[in-house]
Amino acid sequence: MSKKITIEPVTRVEGHGKVTIKLNDAGEVTDSRLHIVEFRGFERFVQGRPYWEAPVLVQRLCGICPVSHHLAAAKALDVIVGAGTGDGLTAVGDKMRRLMHYGQFFQSHVLHFFHLSSPDFLFGFDGDPVTRNIIGVIQENRDLAIQGVMMRKYGQEVIKHTAGKKVHGTGAIPGGINKNLSIAERDILLNGADPLNADKMVEWSIGALEFFKGYHKANVKTVDGFANFPSNHLSLVREDGAFDIYNGVLRAVDTNGNRILNDVDCQDYDKYIEEEVRNWSYMKFPYLKSLGKEKGWYRVGPLARLNVCDFIPTPLAQKEFEEFKAYTHGKPNGMSLHYHWARLIEVLHSAEMIRDLLNDPDLQNDDLVVKGEKLYKGVGVIEAPRGTLFHHYEINKDDQITLANLIVSTTNNNQPMNTAVNLTAKSFMNGQKEITEGMMNAVEVAIRAYDPCLSCATHAMGQMPLEMTLINEKDEIIDRKNK
Amino acid sequence: MATKARILVYGYGNPGRQDDGLGIEMVKMVNSWIEKHELNCMTSEDNYQLNVEDAETISKMEYVVFVDATKEDIHEFKLEKVDPSAKKVEFTMHAVSPAYVLNLCKDLFGKCPETYILGIKGYEWDFKEGLSDNAKLNLEQAYQFLTRKLANWSDIRDNLPITMLKEWT
Numbered sequence: 001m002s003k004k005i006t007i008e009p010v011t012r013v014e015g016h017g018k019v020t021i022k023l024n025d026a027g028e029v030t031d032s033r034l035h036i037v038e039f040r041g042f043e044r045f046v047q048g049r050p051y052w053e054a055p056v057l058v059q060r061l062c063g064i065c066p067v068s069h070h071l072a073a074a075k076a077l078d079v080i081v082g083a084g085t086g087d088g089l090t091a092v093g094d095k096m097r098r099l100m101h102y103g104q105f106f107q108s109h110v111l112h113f114f115h116l117s118s119p120d121f122l123f124g125f126d127g128d129p130v131t132r133n134i135i136g137v138i139q140e141n142r143d144l145a146i147q148g149v150m151m152r153k154y155g156q157e158v159i160k161h162t163a164g165k166k167v168h169g170t171g172a173i174p175g176g177i178n179k180n181l182s183i184a185e186r187d188i189l190l191n192g193a194d195p196l197n198a199d200k201m202v203e204w205s206i207g208a209l210e211f212f213k214g215y216h217k218a219n220v221k222t223v224d225g226f227a228n229f230p231s232n233h234l235s236l237v238r239e240d241g242a243f244d245i246y247n248g249v250l251r252a253v254d255t256n257g258n259r260i261l262n263d264v265d266c267q268d269y270d271k272y273i274e275e276e277v278r279n280w281s282y283m284k285f286p287y288l289k290s291l292g293k294e295k296g297w298y299r300v301g302p303l304a305r306l307n308v309c310d311f312i313p314t315p316l317a318q319k320e321f322e323e324f325k326a327y328t329h330g331k332p333n334g335m336s337l338h339y340h341w342a343r344l345i346e347v348l349h350s351a352e353m354i355r356d357l358l359n360d361p362d363l364q365n366d367d368l369v370v371k372g373e374k375l376y377k378g379v380g381v382i383e384a385p386r387g388t389l390f391h392h393y394e395i396n397k398d399d400q401i402t403l404a405n406l407i408v409s410t411t412n413n414n415q416p417m418n419t420a421v422n423l424t425a426k427s428f429m430n431g432q433k434e435i436t437e438g439m440m441n442a443v444e445v446a447i448r449a450y451d452p453c454l455s456c457a458t459h460a461m462g463q464m465p466l467e468m469t470l471i472n473e474k475d476e477i478i479d480r481k482n483k
Numbered sequence: 484m485a486t487k488a489r490i491l492v493y494g495y496g497n498p499g500r501q502d503d504g505l506g507i508e509m510v511k512m513v514n515s516w517i518e519k520h521e522l523n524c525m526t527s528e529d530n531y532q533l534n535v536e537d538a539e540t541i542s543k544m545e546y547v548v549f550v551d552a553t554k555e556d557i558h559e560f561k562l563e564k565v566d567p568s569a570k571k572v573e574f575t576m577h578a579v580s581p582a583y584v585l586n587l588c589k590d591l592f593g594k595c596p597e598t599y600i601l602g603i604k605g606y607e608w609d610f611k612e613g614l615s616d617n618a619k620l621n622l623e624q625a626y627q628f629l630t631r632k633l634a635n636w637s638d639i640r641d642n643l644p645i646t647m648l649k650e651w652t
Contacts, residue, residue, distance in 0.1 A: 045610045057610075059499055066531065115535050134535070135569040138590045146591055153536035166530050168498060 017452070019443060019468040021425045023478070027432060029425045030473070034418050034447065035281035043404040051080055051395045052174055058391070058406075059168055065453055067104035067159055067169070068384035068409075071097055071246070072391040074172035075380030080395060082372025083175040085267055086247035092365035093176035098246050099357045100162035100171055101382065105245060106201070106350040107155025108385035109302075109343045112451045113208065114148025117340055121215045125445050126438025144211065147204050150195050151347075157196065158354060161185040176369035183364065190358040198355035202316070205348040209320060212344050226427075227336035227420040227446045230255035232288065232297065233304035234412070236383050239263070241310030243321075243349065245383035251308050252288060252298055257332050261288060266381040269390055275407065285414050286407055297415035300387025301450060302342035307332040314356070317349035336420050339449045384409045386451050410452040420446040440468055440481055488526035490633065491541060491596075494550040495530050502605025502618040505552035509603065512626050525633065533579050538587035542594040548629065549581040552618075553602035560625035562632070565598040601629060 022031040046057055055073040059066040074097070079085055089097070115134050122140050123132040131139070138145045156166070163169025164179060171177055190198050216223045234252040238244035250269060252261035261272055275284040276293050287296030298304070306325070312318045324345060327333070333342075357363065380391040387409035394403035424446040428439040470479040492513045498504030510529040517525050528540060533549070541547045549565070567589050568582035579587075581600045589595045603625045607615040614622065 042610065057499070059497075111535065133569065135586065135590060138587075142591070149536050149539055149587070149591060152534065153539055156534075156536060 017447075017467070019421060019447070021421075021429065021443070021468070021470050022473070022475075023429070023470065024473050028430050029422070032418070032422045032425045033280060034414075034421050035283070043406060046393075046401050046404045048400050050399050051077055051393060051401050052399075054391075054393060054401065054404075055172055055174070056168055056170060065104070065108065065384055065386070067100060067163065068382065068389055069391070070163070070169060071101055071172055072380040072382045072384070072389045073393075074174065075247075075382060076378040076391045076393050077174035078380070079267070079378030080375050080393065081174040082374055083370045084372070085265070088370060088372070089176055090365065090367045090370055091362040092180050093368060093370070094247075095357055095360060095362050096162055096177045096180060097172055099181070099354065099363070100159060100169075101246050102350045102353045102357070103155045103158025103162060105155075105385050106158070106347060106354065107152050108451075109347045109350070110148055110151040110155060110208075112385075112448075113212075113340060113343060113347070114144065114151070116448060116451075117445075118144065118148075118211075120441075120445050120448075121212075124438075125442045126436065132441070147195075147207070151201060151204055154189075154196050154201055158189060161189060173369065175371050178368065180365060180368065181358075181363040186358055186363065190355070198351070198358055201351040202348070202355060205344070205351040206316065209341075209344045209348060212341055216341065223337045224335050226442075227423050227449065228334055229336075229419055229423060230332075230334045231299050231416055231419070232260060232291070233307040233332055234261065234288075234298040234300055235305040235308040235388055236266070236381060237263070237309050238313075243305060243309040243312040243317075245305075245346075247382075250381065250388075253308055253332055255332055255334065257307075257330070260291065266390075267377075267379045269379060269381065270392070270405075273390075273407070275411075281414075283411055283414050284407075286412050287415075298412070299416045300409055300412040301339060301385075302346050303333060303336075303339045304387065305383060306342045306345065312345070312349055314349050314352035316352055317345055320345045320348060336446060336449045339451075343451075386410055386453055387412050408453070410450075413450045413452065417447055417450050417452060420449070435470055435479055437481075440470075443468065488524060489545040490525045491528060491544045491547045492525065492550065492629070492633075493528045493530075493533075493537070493541075493547060495532050496552050497531050499610065499612055501607045501609055501611050501613065502615055503552050503608055504612070504614065505603045505605055505618055505622055506550040508614060508622055509550045509601075509626060509629070512622075513629065516630055533581065533584050535579060535584070535587060537584045538591055541584065541596055541598070542588045542592035544596045547585075547596045547598040548601055548633075549599070550601045550603065550625075550629075552605040554605065555602060557602065557604055559621040560601060560603045560628065562599055562601050562628070565600050567595065601625060 018035050020033050021029060024030050046054065049057060054077060055070050058069040058073045075086060083089060118137055119132045119134060122137055134145060160166055161181060163171035171179060194200060232252055232254050236244060236248045237251045238248045249263040250261055250266055251259065251263050254260050264272060272289055273286055274289045275286045277284055287293050288298065306321060312321045324341060377394045382389050389409050390407040392405040393401055396402050421443055424443050428442045429435055468481045469477060472478055492510060494506030494510035496503040496506040498507045507529045510527045514527050565581045565585055567586035569586050581598060585598050603621050605618045
């Protein structure tokens with residue numbers, strides 16, 4: 001008899017994610033879908049607003065990664081105010097934004113790994129759900145849990161000092177920034193009381209990587225075999241091929257590492273990328289036009305970034321990158337749980353970059369803004385923690401926004417997440433007499449590896465409950481689970 | 484010598500989503516009140532939502548009042564005591580509940596400040612800044628209630644200037 005599992009939303013939010021898994025009478029998974037159930041209206045909402053409001057307006061999208069939207073919008077508006085396409089800002093403008101961005105990367109990745117994913121590693125996907133959480137981590141490895149909290153706090157402090165404030169920060173404005181970093185602020189971040197200083201963050205980042213690598217070594221089969229599938233990969237890279245999360249060109253590689261998008265200008269993204277609408281989800285499915293809907297979908301995020309770039313321009317992260325690349329003999333890595341490995345290498349790189357930037361005297365310069373000849377279209381692309389983020393605005397002669405198109409990171413990973421859910425459901429549930437909580441958690445582990453922000457994808461109010469439903473061939477609910 | 488803050492008022496929400504900004508607005512009002520009366524024993528924080536690092540922030544406090552907007556079927560506002568709870572409310576944990584933060588504080592830092600949640604009823608949640616008229620009324624009433632509550636807590640009274648004690652007694 002066919003079955004159905006659901007995870008219901010328990011908060012006040014309207015939008016949420018749903019996973020539906022369909023089983024036939026033999027207990028085999030015949031279909032699965034990760035779908036999103038809130039209408040996206042943000043692009044229409046900003047139409048008619050003055051363009052300079054965009055970097056602050058877009059923070060209404062999501063309270064989880066406002067810095068990413070803030071910076072992507074500011075980059076798009078740099079183009080509109082004639083400040084160039086990423087390389088036209090003053091040194092202090094460019095470096096303050098980068099410092100803000102690395103602070104965001106650091107805190108976002110740390111939260112994801114320590115507090116979301118480490119319980120799965122410490123206790124197993126099918127561990128007792130009572131202890132398979134951060135409370136269990138505290139009991140098992142209290143130092144690790146405290147490090148996660150303090151690293152997260154440090155990243156938030158970097159954001160506060162660069163964006164001006166935690167809520168609706170205004171640090172980035174069209175053509176530059178509205179403040180530099182004072183000596184006092186620099187000293188707090190660089191040499192703050194232990195553990196809140198740059199050196200300690202680098203040290204702890206290395207420790208987090210060692211923790212993951214130790215787990216990987218002891219569980220090679222699980223880590224490598226879980227939701228392992230070939231795909232294309234897309235990300236921003238610096239023009240010389242270096243890892244760069246703030247500015248550069250768009251590059252994509254196929255499953256063998258061949259370039260299928262060869263360092264193209266971000267302003268032309270819509271020549272290369274299309275979004276498909278499917279009638280069962282409000283989240284679109286982006287793909288490379290040249291390869292079509294079936295073959296053109298791609299991964300974004302930490303794994304994709306390390307698959308796409310040629311090197312990482314900080315020494316400690318580069319050493320880790322070389323080890324990461326050697327593991328797949330230089331070929332793109334398709335192992336979903338290796339997202340965590342890549343994420344932690346990015347944590348280390350972020351810590352190194354924060355330390356380097358804090359030692360850079362350019363951050364105390366006063367030439368904050370540049371302007372040039374106004375244009376009527378601007379595209380801002382950055383690598384958000386979850387992956388490539390596109391902001392595209394067009395304005396009229398009255399400076400009002402006439403068009404806005406946002407492709408958020410989680411949307412870029414829509415097809416990969418669906419593929420990972422399908423593979424995991426088949427691997428864990430096919431032919432099983434009973435669907436256990438551990439099996440359903442395995443499906444969540446697959447989604448979590450991509451660190452989705454359903455709030456961004458749906459523009460809900462910063463929360464993201466998930467509903468999982470297991471149905472039979474008659475579409476009758478067998479089981480349901482809400483988180 | 485400056486008095487170390489022992490009481491934290493922490494508002495959270497997204498002010499870009501209309502009444503979801505009630506917690507942030509409350510913090511602005513409480514801040515003015517704190518500054519006006521030089522209440523060094525109190526401090527405030529605001530953010531889009533609560534996060535795990537807030538466990539460290541509240542670990543230094545004796546009293547904590549979280550302030551958030553609510554859709555619950557209540558009258559203007561509601562103050563409830565918070566007990567530690569390990570129950571997650573979100574799939575991804577990018578946002579956590581006051582009870583969860585308190586639980587983390589207890590387990591990680593061995594502290595458990597007396598903690599409350601002040602829920603203020605909101606009505607509109609669109610992509611706009613600014614509170615709805617009804618939410619503003621609720622905020623004002625909640626503010627009067629909260630400041631009176633803070634002032635009448637005996638531990639706080641010890642640090643209040645004489646003028647404040649007269650005002651709130």
